[in-house]
Amino acid sequence: MQKTSYLKELVIKNTHEKNGANNSKKETEKIQSLLNLFSIANPNSGTGTSIDGDFGPATEKAVKNFQKIKNAAQTGVVNQNLFDLLALPIKKAFEDPIQGSNLRELIVNTAKNHLQNNPFELIIHQQGNSGPWVRSYMDGKEGSDWLWCMGFVQTIIDQASSIQGKNFKSLMPLTYSCDTVGVKGIEKHLLTRYQAARSNPSVIKPGDIFLIQKSNLDWMHTGIVIDVNGDTIETIEGNTNSMGSSNGNAVANKIRNFKTSKIDFFSIAPLV
Known part of the structure; x- marks a missing residue:
């Protein structure tokens, strides 16, 4: 494939959490974006939040709501494993086998x-x-x-x-x-x-x-x-x-x- 920019959307470099020392604004926006996209597809999920690069209490609560839906521990922490679940629709669109x-x-x-x-x-x-x-x-x-x-x-x-x-x-x-x-x-x-x-x-x-x-x-x-x-x-x-x-x-x-x-x-x- 020539168009591979989607790969950058599937990863974060660091674990993110409320006021975390390793948080970055850009990656927090990626997390918030995927939470909002999940909310659009699942309006009752309670995962919609501002996309502002600030991992504060609102983003933490949105993450916990997402974790609850996915039957994961409600820690409010986003590591790569949880990010994989958030980014799964993009991965499936680009990497699922096509017949x-x-x-x-x-x-x-x-x-x-x-x-x-x-x-x-x-x-x-x-x-x-x-x-x-x-x-x-x-x-x-x-x-x-x-x-x-x-x-x-x-x-x-x-x-x-x-x-x-x-x-x-x-x-x-x-x-x-x-x-x-x-x-x-x-x-x-x-x-x-x-x-x-x-x-x-x-x-x-x-x-x-x-x-x-x-x-x-x-x-x-x-x-x-x-x-x-x-x-x-x-x-x-x-x-x-x-x-x-x-x-x-x-x-x-x-x-x-x-x-x-x-x-x-x-x-x-x-x-x-």
């Missing part, structure tokens, strides 16, 4: 595995598009300016193609830009424009990349096609929400009507 008889199936199943582990962005230091999932998809980058839908797409394609020993960079450059991929698709004759897709839906295949067109050479959102049914595509996409926003806060499974939307399609055929 598939071909690359398209591998891409679809990789995307589904990420979705099942509830990737979600956080607001840290008043900056959206932040947190361990975003950093994993964006090679360590985060913050309001770092829209992460293409980072998610390339992570999925990288992870799936690596299973077959293939390099996704032979298909497209490493980028976070929908425009870069769209233009590359035109150059390599891999981009089917929305007009052609509407008239011949058979060109759209699971595992391909959709690009929502803002203007002729300007695309504003992307994701993975996982199925095609009649006038609609089923997708898994990052940095979106239930309304299909191009700057949402999660990975989501969406249904989009390509007959009524300007959706272009980038084919992964050269990698297959």
Whole structure:
């Protein structure tokens, strides 16, 4: 795999506890971030707390609540073993075995595995598009300016193609830009424009990349096609929400009507 920044999200250097001498602000923020992500997936857990780098009584209580749910001793102390439990969804998304008889199936199943582990962005230091999932998809980058839908797409394609020993960079450059991929698709004759897709839906295949067109050479959102049914595509996409926003806060499974939307399609055929 090319995109391995997720590995940094799986470890802490020191044990952390309330007012601990070995606490670091950065690692405390990682702990607090994962506690909040657990709270999003489990609203009754009582693990949501401020992400401020201060391991005080609120963070200690959130840790104890997490330990109670995991049937662990309620010490309020986070060592690597407990951090492993906090970071388990990220590890599972990136390291669980993926089944598939071909690359398209591998891409679809990789995307589904990420979705099942509830990737979600956080607001840290008043900056959206932040947190361990975003950093994993964006090679360590985060913050309001770092829209992460293409980072998610390339992570999925990288992870799936690596299973077959293939390099996704032979298909497209490493980028976070929908425009870069769209233009590359035109150059390599891999981009089917929305007009052609509407008239011949058979060109759209699971595992391909959709690009929502803002203007002729300007695309504003992307994701993975996982199925095609009649006038609609089923997708898994990052940095979106239930309304299909191009700057949402999660990975989501969406249904989009390509007959009524300007959706272009980038084919992964050269990698297959």
